Amino acid sequence: MMQEIYSKDENGQFVTFHCEFMKYNLNKKEAGEIxxxxxxxxxxxxxxxxxxxxxxxxxxxxxxxxxxxKRNKTINIRLLIAGNESNQIIKLHPILILKFNNKExxx
Numbered sequence: 418m419m420q421e422i423y424s425k426d427e428n429g430q431f432v433t434f435h436c437e438f439m440k441y442n443l444n445k446k447e448a449g450e451i452x453x454x455x456x457x458x459x460x461x462x463x464x465x466x467x468x469x470x471x472x473x474x475x476x477x478x479x480x481x482x483x484x485x486x487k488r489n490k491t492i493n494i495r496l497l498i499a500g501n502e503s504n505q506i507i508k509l510h511p512i513l514i515l516k517f518n519n520k521e522x523x524x
Contacts, residue, residue: 418517422492423459431458433497437516438509451515452507460493460506 424432433456440449486492490512496505514522 418514418522419511421518422511433458435516435518436494436509436514438514441510441513454494454496454507456497456500457494457507458497458502460495 437453493506496503
């Protein structure tokens with residue numbers, strides 16, 4: 418499953434996939450609702466561009482947040498709306514995926 422999540426098409430873009438996963442509240446240690454996302458891709462690095470004024474010129478800088486995905490065993494997925502990437506990113510623990518591309522995931 419993880420190989421399919423990170424697979425790319427012939428243009429080097431992440432492929433679209435469907436998944437259904439369960440939310441989990443770590444603080445309360447209880448399961449939440451089941452979320453069904455029809456079209457998502459891996460979101461890549463977490464970075465935001467901000468504009469910093471410097472005199473008369475403005476400089477665009479990229480701020481990258483280290484999410485420690487490997488240590489935390491998480492991935493970021495980006496929702497697609499009408500086939501286009503949206504700004505909505507969901508952090509996901511792959512172990513909470515119940516279905517992947519309409520197939521039930523068994524551990």
